[in-house]
Amino acid sequence: MATTCKINIKQYLGSNISALCSNSYHKSTDNHCAHFVSHVLGFRYGFKCKGMSGKGNASESASIRVHEVFRKCPEIGEWSSKKASTKFCLAFVTSSSNVNLKTKTMRNHPKKHIGIFHSGKIYHYSNSKNKVVKQDPAAYAKHYSGKNITVYYGTMPK
């Protein structure tokens, strides 16, 4: 499990998904939060971007579904229970009704989001701005309006 970030995440700030994905899955009407995270961190689980575009190279295809990445995390929990020593992990935001911490599963509700926590900031793909942005965890927690919106951490999948 990676506990330190060896990638220069800052380089992606302001980038559109087309700068990261060589498989032509760039539609702005689709959701690219898990797609961004997976290209940066090299996640290749479940359904991938090539499956959506039908183009490109399978070996460069990345995961695109939040719930499929969520269940790969060795350890998950509410953000408030994250160890202070954890400086690099995944950050999920959704309603608590979509998450079962005991079974480490997340329902495929469309109001769910993922980003990368690194050195106090969460880097994620804003689907309204169509680019990578960074926020502090308090601002990230307001990604969706509504009751029971909760931020979860997930340690890095192997």
Place this chain on the structure above:
Amino acid sequence: MIKFKKYAFVGITVSIIIVSALKISLADKPLLVLDNKSILKLLIKNDDVLLKDAAHCNGVGTDETDKTIGDYISGFWVMHSEKQGQNWLEIKLDNISQDKRLAKVLIYRKNGEENWGWGVSFEINKTNNINRSSFTCLGSG
């Protein structure tokens, strides 16, 4: 007897020519036209296809109890009852061979950071029937 044989030979030859011509004409026949409404009707007719029998459909239901393509599609389509934001369907049909087409039906919603499209693809044959084992669940986020 010789005359009968001659007639029989001619008859068989003509039959072979007619059957061959029919075969060629059927093979060249264009695929039946399908509009978006017909594609949706085909999907609804096959809503009982099990998610476990379809590709990339593991865990795609909005509820843990979702078992069929119909359960899955309904879970996303019901979100179009929200009046805020933009809701739309995307329906596409592409030829993948001389006698097969690939239909895609996606349910889209955009409301600020809530931005998604989930749906299915499936193959339709020459006689406008779905290949029930061809379902794939599409979507990201």
